[in-house]
Amino acid sequence: MFRFAQCDNRVRGAFVFMIPEIEELYQEVILDHSRRPRNFGELPDAAVRVHGDNPACGDEIHLAVKFDAGGGLEDIKFSGHGCAISQASASLMTMKLKGKSRAEVMKMLRAFHDLVTEGTSEAPKALGDLRVMQGVRKFPQRVKCAMLAWRAVEQALEQGVGEATVSTELA
Amino acid sequence: MHKIAANAIDWKAVRQDFPILGEQAHGHPLIYFDSAATSQKPRAVIDALRNFYEHDNANVHRGLHTLSSRATEAYEKARQRVADYIGAASAEEIVFTRGTTESINLVAQTWGGKFISEGDVILLTVMEHHSNLVPWQLLAERTGARLRFVPVRDDGTLELEKLSSLLTPEVKLFAFTYISNSLGTINPVAELCEKAHSIGALTLVDAAQSIGHLPFNVRELGCDLLAFSGHKMCGPTGIGVLYGRAELLDSMPPWHGGGEMIVSVTLEKSTFKKTPHRFEGGTPNIAGAIGLAAAIDYIEGIGRPAIFEHDSQLARYAAERLTELPGTRILGPSGERGALVGFVMDAAHPHDLTTFADQYGLAMRGGHHCNQPLMRRFGVSGTTRASFYFYNTTEEIDRMIEILHAAVRFFS
Numbered sequence: 001m002f003r004f005a006q007c008d009n010r011v012r013g014a015f016v017f018m019i020p021e022i023e024e025l026y027q028e029v030i031l032d033h034s035r036r037p038r039n040f041g042e043l044p045d046a047a048v049r050v051h052g053d054n055p056a057c058g059d060e061i062h063l064a065v066k067f068d069a070g071g072g073l074e075d076i077k078f079s080g081h082g083c084a085i086s087q088a089s090a091s092l093m094t095m096k097l098k099g100k101s102r103a104e105v106m107k108m109l110r111a112f113h114d115l116v117t118e119g120t121s122e123a124p125k126a127l128g129d130l131r132v133m134q135g136v137r138k139f140p141q142r143v144k145c146a147m148l149a150w151r152a153v154e155q156a157l158e159q160g161v162g163e164a165t166v167s168t169e170l171a
Numbered sequence: 172m173h174k175i176a177a178n179a180i181d182w183k184a185v186r187q188d189f190p191i192l193g194e195q196a197h198g199h200p201l202i203y204f205d206s207a208a209t210s211q212k213p214r215a216v217i218d219a220l221r222n223f224y225e226h227d228n229a230n231v232h233r234g235l236h237t238l239s240s241r242a243t244e245a246y247e248k249a250r251q252r253v254a255d256y257i258g259a260a261s262a263e264e265i266v267f268t269r270g271t272t273e274s275i276n277l278v279a280q281t282w283g284g285k286f287i288s289e290g291d292v293i294l295l296t297v298m299e300h301h302s303n304l305v306p307w308q309l310l311a312e313r314t315g316a317r318l319r320f321v322p323v324r325d326d327g328t329l330e331l332e333k334l335s336s337l338l339t340p341e342v343k344l345f346a347f348t349y350i351s352n353s354l355g356t357i358n359p360v361a362e363l364c365e366k367a368h369s370i371g372a373l374t375l376v377d378a379a380q381s382i383g384h385l386p387f388n389v390r391e392l393g394c395d396l397l398a399f400s401g402h403k404m405c406g407p408t409g410i411g412v413l414y415g416r417a418e419l420l421d422s423m424p425p426w427h428g429g430g431e432m433i434v435s436v437t438l439e440k441s442t443f444k445k446t447p448h449r450f451e452g453g454t455p456n457i458a459g460a461i462g463l464a465a466a467i468d469y470i471e472g473i474g475r476p477a478i479f480e481h482d483s484q485l486a487r488y489a490a491e492r493l494t495e496l497p498g499t500r501i502l503g504p505s506g507e508r509g510a511l512v513g514f515v516m517d518a519a520h521p522h523d524l525t526t527f528a529d530q531y532g533l534a535m536r537g538g539h540h541c542n543q544p545l546m547r548r549f550g551v552s553g554t555t556r557a558s559f560y561f562y563n564t565t566e567e568i569d570r571m572i573e574i575l576h577a578a579v580r581f582f583s
């Protein structure tokens with residue numbers, strides 16, 4: 001049930017047990033995506049670019065979206081910097097949303113918000129890999145980190161074309 | 172001499188005065204390293220609040236009954252206690268406010284409203300807390316005044332050699348922090364005040380991070396105005412102080428109109444009390460002031476020289492031990508520093524680090540610490556800050572280092 005964190009030998013008596021809540025929040029998939037974010041970079045022919053920020057912690061995301069003929073998400077990329085939760089959430093989101101219709105994106109957004117905020121609901125299977133973010137619900141201060149990329153994509157759909165900004169804090 | 176003072180105190184016994192230090196967080200003994208945000212409260216302060224509400228509670232300066240007399244006496248005694256603590260010439264120079272932020276806003280709005288006009292300059296530093304920046308931005312917007320900033324060197328100290336070119340005759344006020352809440356830098360307050368005065372500017376010192384840590388005397392520092400909060404020095408939240416030289420306060424117009432601050436009122440106009448009461452419209456935080464006086468008594472019982480010695484030793488020890496961690500950058504001066512250390516680690520973002528540490532009972536703060544321009548100056552979006560007070564121990568710092576080692580392994 002517990003495992004030892006591999007501690008530096010120079011530290012005396014360093015038995016720092018790993019804690020289940022930490023492992024639940026920072027699942028291996030999340031750490032992997034935060035270290036090696038997917039769909040990270042520029043999208044030169046993007047239709048819309050959204051700059052999102054979380055002023056409470058300085059996290060920033062630049063989201064670029066290209067739509068297909070039917071208005072669905074043909075391609076989506078992000079760049080920026082932030083905590084492991086915000087980076088992994090953005091990375092996982094772009095993988096999940098590529099090729100999805102507007103309606104599917106909006107449905108997914110609502111399901112994801114429920115996933116990271118509601119304590120009781122069963123995670124819908126449709127969320128797939130995104131379900132690794134469920135641990136966030138035990139850390140209310142971190143919900144904004146998880147939602148930053150999703151707020152940006154919501155804004156991208158609303159805006160449709162050009163540039164926009166979005167913030168986790170209402171101005 | 173200070174060393175003797177610090178060594179003569181049983182710091183482990185002092186911890187017993189703070190009931191909250193027996194708390195657990197996530198099943199671990201609490202390690203509270205967030206005293207720069209707010210300090211914990213000793214039993215003596217908690218008891219003073221309780222005693223007031225159980226035995227003396229009434230409104231001040233108006234009732235002719237016994238309780239009102241007691242409450243008024245305790246409230247005004249607290250004012251005198253604050254005056255003595257900071258070396259003010261008299262209790263009339265002490266205005267009770269809600270805290271540092273309100274104190275600075277009071278000055279910006281009353282003094283600023285009367286004496287500042289287009290073309291004037293308020294000199295600040297890049298290391299100011301938002302509470303000593305935003306009120307001046309609002310004033311500048313209202314009046315057409317300009318803001319100017321003393322830059323910060325890479326080592327976290329002020330670029331003092333720039334001062335003479337920044338302090339031009341348009342500068343009406345130089346407002347700066349005593350100790351930086353992110354860097355731990357201790358600014359040379361007396362020197363800064365002297366330089367500002369030499370060109371006729373007034374000075375305001377943000378003493379939020381020094382008031383409970385350092386012995387100082389406003390008349391020796393030579394500042395005209397000084398602001399601090401009670402809650403960072405073992406006192407309750409919601410009580411703070413604006414100190415101002417008497418003739419300066421007297422020259423400032425009233426702020427919040429209402430009861431308590433007037434002499435007489437007709438339907439057309441009013442006349443106002445003298446300072447400090449003219450700035451204390453409405454029922455003040457009576458219990459807060461009494462709690463603040465109890466906090467001062469408590470701190471003076473230990474002695475500020477010993478507290479400073481102890482706290483800065485902890486901060487230096489923490490800064491030294493943090494260098495053991497791979498990919499860790501410490502902000503702020505390498506030598507003497509206030510009771511805090513801010514750092515960034517390649518392995519993890521400040522919010523991930525503080526979430527991780529919290530699971531082990533270690534309370535630190537991650538983020539911009541109300542210092543967004545300073546964070547930009549150092550090219551970081553935020554830092555992790557461990558801040559200390561006299562109830563902290565080197566053993567707790569050792570534990571922090573163990574937890575941070577575990578975090579490095581976990582996030583790398």
